[in-house]
Each structure stands twice: as C-alpha cells, then as structure tokens.
Amino acid sequence: MKAVFEDKKKRIIRGQEEIKFNSLSSRHLISITARVKSKKQISASATDDEDLTIELDGKKFPTLTDPQRVADSPASFSGGALHNLSKTVCFVAYLDGDRHRITFKTDEPTATATFERLEVYVLDNNDKLELSISKEAEDGDRRSWITFVIDSLPLSSFSFTALVRKRYRDSDDIKVVVDGKIWTRSVGAEPFGGSSPLEWFYRFWYFAGSILLGIQRLSHFKTKLPRGLHYIDLFADRKPYLESVEFDFSNRALNLQSYKDDRFNKYDEEIARAVDYWNDFFLSRRFPPIEPLDPNLVKALIYVESRLGYGVSSTGHTSFPDIMQVGNPSDPALHVLNNDKSRPMESEAYSGKVMAVDYKGEAKVNTSYESIYWGVRWLYHKAQNIDINEKQIWYSWREAISRYGPGREMYTEAIWNLYKYGRSPDGGENLF
Amino acid sequence: MVERICFKKCSAVIFFLLAVAGLLLFYQKHKLKDEKILDRAVLDFGLKEKLSRKVKTALSLYPTIGWEKTYELLDEVRWDCKRGQCDPEIFFNETIDDLATTLHDNREFISAGVTLGIIYSGNWQLADVDLDGKNEIIALQRDALNISYTLLKIINFRSESRVTTFKLSQGYFSSPNSSGLGTLPLEIRDINNDGQLEILVYVSPGRGGADLNIFTYSDYHLNLVYKKDDIDYPEYTFSTKDRDGSSEIAIEGYRNGERVKELVKL
Numbered sequence: 001m002k003a004v005f006e007d008k009k010k011r012i013i014r015g016q017e018e019i020k021f022n023s024l025s026s027r028h029l030i031s032i033t034a035r036v037k038s039k040k041q042i043s044a045s046a047t048d049d050e051d052l053t054i055e056l057d058g059k060k061f062p063t064l065t066d067p068q069r070v071a072d073s074p075a076s077f078s079g080g081a082l083h084n085l086s087k088t089v090c091f092v093a094y095l096d097g098d099r100h101r102i103t104f105k106t107d108e109p110t111a112t113a114t115f116e117r118l119e120v121y122v123l124d125n126n127d128k129l130e131l132s133i134s135k136e137a138e139d140g141d142r143r144s145w146i147t148f149v150i151d152s153l154p155l156s157s158f159s160f161t162a163l164v165r166k167r168y169r170d171s172d173d174i175k176v177v178v179d180g181k182i183w184t185r186s187v188g189a190e191p192f193g194g195s196s197p198l199e200w201f202y203r204f205w206y207f208a209g210s211i212l213l214g215i216q217r218l219s220h221f222k223t224k225l226p227r228g229l230h231y232i233d234l235f236a237d238r239k240p241y242l243e244s245v246e247f248d249f250s251n252r253a254l255n256l257q258s259y260k261d262d263r264f265n266k267y268d269e270e271i272a273r274a275v276d277y278w279n280d281f282f283l284s285r286r287f288p289p290i291e292p293l294d295p296n297l298v299k300a301l302i303y304v305e306s307r308l309g310y311g312v313s314s315t316g317h318t319s320f321p322d323i324m325q326v327g328n329p330s331d332p333a334l335h336v337l338n339n340d341k342s343r344p345m346e347s348e349a350y351s352g353k354v355m356a357v358d359y360k361g362e363a364k365v366n367t368s369y370e371s372i373y374w375g376v377r378w379l380y381h382k383a384q385n386i387d388i389n390e391k392q393i394w395y396s397w398r399e400a401i402s403r404y405g406p407g408r409e410m411y412t413e414a415i416w417n418l419y420k421y422g423r424s425p426d427g428g429e430n431l432f
Numbered sequence: 433m434v435e436r437i438c439f440k441k442c443s444a445v446i447f448f449l450l451a452v453a454g455l456l457l458f459y460q461k462h463k464l465k466d467e468k469i470l471d472r473a474v475l476d477f478g479l480k481e482k483l484s485r486k487v488k489t490a491l492s493l494y495p496t497i498g499w500e501k502t503y504e505l506l507d508e509v510r511w512d513c514k515r516g517q518c519d520p521e522i523f524f525n526e527t528i529d530d531l532a533t534t535l536h537d538n539r540e541f542i543s544a545g546v547t548l549g550i551i552y553s554g555n556w557q558l559a560d561v562d563l564d565g566k567n568e569i570i571a572l573q574r575d576a577l578n579i580s581y582t583l584l585k586i587i588n589f590r591s592e593s594r595v596t597t598f599k600l601s602q603g604y605f606s607s608p609n610s611s612g613l614g615t616l617p618l619e620i621r622d623i624n625n626d627g628q629l630e631i632l633v634y635v636s637p638g639r640g641g642a643d644l645n646i647f648t649y650s651d652y653h654l655n656l657v658y659k660k661d662d663i664d665y666p667e668y669t670f671s672t673k674d675r676d677g678s679s680e681i682a683i684e685g686y687r688n689g690e691r692v693k694e695l696v697k698l
Contacts, residue, residue, distance in 0.1 A: 330610060342612075344521075
C-alpha cells in the first residue's frame with residue numbers, strides 16, 4: 001500500500017468541489033473524512049439537513065435498493081443522521097487511467113459541509129487488505145461512523161479488531177451493517193459466549209460495551225459476497241475504538257464449480273486469480289462489458305481445450321503447460337498481444353480512443369498460470385469490437401468463446417454445455 | 433571568497449540537474465509502466481473523417497481534372513495519413529468500391545489502391561478469371577479494425593457494377609501451409625485443368641490454421657465451389673493429375689489431436 005495523495009486542509013464545501021490527483025491504473029483505497037449538519041444545527045429557518053455526496057471519476061455510489069438515490073447512500077454524508085459528527089468513508093475501487101477526480105457535492109443549503117481529510121493509497125494486487133485504523137469515534141449517539149465501500153469486488157470475509165467500553169449510563173457500541181442488513185449474531189455465539197437477556201437486548205449491536213466490558217475483540221465476518229458494489233457500514237454509539245480491519249477479496253475460487261474428478265479442480269485458484277485480475281481491469285473502463293467473465297466458463301473452456309492439461313490437445317499443440325492453448329506459435333494470439341510485428345497490429349477501444357494492443361513481449365506461456373492469464377486476456381480481446389461510429393461493442397460471452405476458438409459451432413456447444421449443465425464433451429455424462 | 437561562492441553555485445546547479453534527471457527517470461519509469469498495456473492511438477476518428485472526405489473530393493473531381501491530377505490529390509492524402517500515423521487499411525478500406533466505380537481501368541485502380549495502402553503485396557492479384565480476354569483485379573480486404581471478416585473482391589471494369597464482393601466470416605489471412613504469418617492468403621490457379629482459373633482463399637478465424645475456400649468467377653458472380661474447415665492446421669498440396677487423370681488436393685493436419693491425411697478429388 002503506497003500513499004499517493006493527501007489533502008488535510010479543513011474547509012467548507014461550497015456547492016461542489018473537485019479534487020484531482022494522478023496515479024496509475026490500479027486498485028485504490030480512498031479515505032474521506034467529513035462532517036455535515038442537521039437542519040436544526042444549520043439554522044432555525046433551515047428546511048433540510050445538509051447532505052454531501054461523493055463521486056469517483058464521475059461514478060456515483062447510490063443506495064443498493066434504488067440506483068437513482070445517491071443522497072442517503074452509506075457512501076454519502078447525511079446531516080440528519082450525523083448531526084455534525086465526523087464520519088469516514090473508505091472506498092476500495094479500481095481506478096482506470098492516470099488522472100482521477102473526486103467530486104464532492106452538497107445539496108441545499110450549501111456551505112455547511114466540512115471537509116476534513118482525504119487520503120489516497122494505491123493497493124497491491126493482493127486478495128487481502130489489512131488496514132490499521134486506530135481511531136476513536138467522537139462522543140455521540142447512534143450514527144454511521146466508518147463506511148467501507150467495496151466497488152466491483154467480491155468479498156469473502158472481513159474482520160475487525162475493536163474496543164468498546166462500559167460507560168456510565170450508556171456504553172460504547174458498534175453495529176455492523178453489510179449491504180443494508182444488520183449483522184446480528186445468534187445468542188450464545190461469538191463474541192459474547194453467553195445467553196443472557198442482555199445479549200438478546202444488544203443483538204443488533206455486534207460489539208456492545210455493556211457485555212464486552214472493555215475487552216478488545218477480533219471478530220470475523222464470513223460474507224461470501226459476489227463481485228459488485230458493497231457497503232460495510234459501522235455505526236457507533238458513544239466512543240468505540242477501531243483498531244484494525246482486514247478484508248479478503250479472494251472468494252472467486254470458492255464460487256468455482258467443482259468437477260467430480262478432483263484432478264480437474266487443481267487450477268481453480270489460478271483461474272479465479274486470472275479472471276479476477278482481468279475483470280477488474282475491464283470492468284473499470286468507461287465502457288465495461290455487460291457482465292463480468294465467469295471463471296466457471298474459463299474452466300469449461302480449458303477443459304475442452306486441453307482437459308486441464310491431462311488430455312491431448314485437439315490441435316496437436318502440447319496440452320501442458322499451455323492449458324488454455326493460447327500460445328500455439330501458428331496462432332496469432334501471443335504475437336498480437338506482444339505486437340511483435342510478425343502479424344498485423346490489432347486494436348481495442350481504451351478510454352474513448354482506439355489503441356494498439358501491445359504488451360511488448362510480456363505475454364508468454366511458460367507456466368499454467370501464464371497460459372490462463374494470457375488466455376483470459378485474449379478472450380477479453382475477442383469479446384470486444386469497435387464500431388466505426390466510435391462505439392465499443394461487447395459480444396456476449398458465448399459469442400466471445402466462439403471467436404476464441406476455431407470458429408466451429410461444435411466447439412462452442414461443447415464449452416457451453418459443460419459450463420451450463422456439466423455435460424462432458426466426450427460423451428455427455430455429468431462431470432459436476 | 434569568490435571561489436567559495438562559485439563552488440556553492442556550481443553545487444546548486446549540479447544538485448538541480450541531478451534532481452531534474454531523477455524526476456525524468458521517475459516519470460519515464462511510470463510512463464512506461466502505464467503505456468505497456470496499450471501502446472498508441474491507432475484511430476483518430478476526426479482525422480479519418482477528414483481524410484475520407486478528401487478521397488471522396490478527389491474522386492468527385494476525377495471526371496473534370498483527369499487521372500494525373502486525381503492521383504496527385506490521392507498522394508496528398510497518403511502523406512496526410514503518414515503524418516497522422518494512420519493505419520491505411522483502417523482508414524481507406526471502405527473507399528475501394530468508390531475507386532472501382534470512379535476510375536477507368538486496372539492501371540489507375542492499382543495505382544490509387546497502392547497509394548492509399550489498401551492493396552499491397554499478398555492481398556491482390558491480376559488474372560483473367562472469367563476467360564473474357566481481359567484481366568480482373570482479385571483483392572482480399574481484412575476487417576482491419578476488428579479482424580472479424582474478410583472480403584473477397586473482384587474488380588472488373590467490363591461489368592456494370594464493377595465490384596463483386598463475397599464476405600468470409602474468418603478475419604485472419606493465412607497460407608496453404610497454415611503459417612500464421614498469413615503471407616499467402618490468395619492464390620489463382622487452375623486446380624482441375626478445365627481451363628478456367630479458380631480463386632483460392634486461405635483465411636483463419638484466429639485458431640486452427642487455414643480454412644480453404646475455392647471460388648470461381650463467371651457472369652460477374654463469385655461462386656464458392658469448395659470449402660474445407662474441419663481439419664486443424666492443415667497443409668494443402670495440389671496435384672494436377674493423378675493416375676486416373678483427375679486432380680487432387682492432399683490435406684494433412686490434425687483432428688482431435690490425431691494426425692490425419694485426406695485426399696479430395698476435384
């Protein structure tokens with residue numbers, strides 16, 4: 001994790017403000033701290049609470065139930081709920097290109113929302129993200145305190161280390177809300193261990209100071225959320241302390257369909273990782289594909305191509321390590337990806353421009369992972385088209401695999417039947 | 433004292449230069465990292481529209497200014513394209529029909545096509561494929577933008593429509609030996625010794641080597657008379673006459689991983 005931008009100048013946001021920064025295409029963590037007032041705090045004559053919304057490179061973060069509604073989304077700051085208490089929103093998102101902008105928008109009445117701090121980090125391409133927060137909430141009643149916005153990523157699990165104290169009259173509490181649903185625990189389960197009425201009373205407050213009595217606890221939340229937009233909202237009551245957070249984005253392999261013969265499951269992790277990477281890369285584009293590539297489709301494709309390395313390739317090219325059969329020297333794939341001038345250059349639309357594909361010799365298949373990695377990249381290349389009227393067209397994934405292969409319907413059918421119904425291309429028996 | 437000031441100034445200048453060099457290196461490193469994904473813009477739609485308009489204007493003036501002047505105008509477009517680093521196949525492929533319908537003969541068409549970069553070594557031939565005593569231009573056109581299809585075109589200045597087109601769904605040029613280099617996608621030969629030349633097109637969908645498509649051209653129509661696309665990485669060998677007097681194509685390649693050889697009688 002590398003810091004690339006910071007803005008600590010406390011100021012009032014008047015109407016709209018844009019903060020620009022430069023960094024390379026990659027996964028970013030953007031932490032924004034601000035506070036907004038309720039209508040009573042603004043003035044006696046105010047008719048509405050102050051709201052502050054955020055856009056990243058023009059992308060809005062609406063509520064999950066209504067894609068048009070941005071103001072009350074967990075990714076925004078709502079004066080009615082915050083009452084001028086500080087809130088932090090942390091975005092984990094893949095930003096494409098090298099110039100980025102964060103737009104802050106306030107509604108009527110303007111000139112009351114206070115910007116406090118912005119930090120931008122570039123994240124390593126790891127499945128795990130560990131954040132040291134070390135932050136105590138301001139003293140106040142129940143309100144959204146820290147929100148994590150996970151954009152276009154799956155979420156296998158996350159964990160918090162937090163400290164809540166018992167205080168006079170009202171103790172510290174933390175409520176965990178994942179995608180709008182309060183994370184409750186069954187009575188007697190971790191982190192409390194007992195089954196007293198007090199636990200039932202506090203069942204919606206995952207960390208309750210009256211029960212934990214100042215013991216720092218680590219709690220693990222298994223979410224298994226698919227790729228998409230996710231909000232993890234931590235509500236604070238009084239002054240809880242959050243020590244650290246850890247996210248695990250590596251659930252793609254868990255979603256892969258297991259084949260009966262366990263030999264054919266051994267590349268699941270590699271397939272998941274490669275598909276994950278290229279899905280990140282293309283879904284963050286200005287014109288992304290209609291749906292992300294399903295790693296199960298890639299697994300079926302590899303089965304048909306090379307029986308996952310255990311079969312004879314239908315083309316006479318060695319079936320291992322090039323399990324996705326992208327590196328056959330007679331085929332254009334690697335030559336085109338490397339733009340090695342032995343074949344005519346090919347192009348793709350990128351940020352509204354038509355660009356030459358050129359990995360400058362980086363594309364090679366010495367290992368099974370490289371075969372999958374570049375095979376998926378080639379599949380993504382075959383999935384797109386550029387219209388002469390400057391429009392980028394994405395084929396369906398069925399059409400894309402047809403374009404990936406030797407152009408025979410039998411090939412496409414074999415992959416699709418295996419992907420959808422588990423039918424073996426060798427005789428139709430069920431492989432799942 | 434003077435020496436000390438000079439030393440201080442020199443140190444400051446050297447320090448400044450080192451800092452600038454460091455910054456440049458840092459910028460270059462990061463720039464390269466970002467650029468290695470996709471290299472450079474290959475299609476400026478604005479420039480494409482401008483140059484296409486210029487070609488159309490040159491062709492519309494052809495009846496009044498004649499071939500020599502029209503050629504000069506087309507040559508200007510070629511230079512504009514070169515300066516704008518444009519890919520002529522992407523920019524001008526669609527003008528091939530306009531050239532054929534406007535210009536008067538093979539010589540002018542070839543000259544204009546080569547100037548605009550839409551016909552080049554390997555993608556065209558001159559032959560009398562309809563036995564009318566005059567040569568036709570047989571040309572292949574890639575879908576240079578998306579590599580989704582190939583167009584086979586016969587430019588015949590004796591026909592009313594001038595251009596006959598057949599669309600093949602494979603987008604990559606190939607060769608009789610399935611070489612991925614695609615250097616020999618078009619052959620004209622009389623494969624069955626009937627006196628009429630056949631047009632052989634080797635194209636590929638990007639996997640599995642060359643599919644063979646054999647055409648004849650008569651009455652201003654292209655007829656697909658033979659197609660072979662069910663063998664992977666085939667190599668085609670033609671024999672003019674075998675023992676029983678007929679011609680054959682020997683096709684060697686792979687089917688389901690097995691090496692196979694087929695003989696096709698014509």
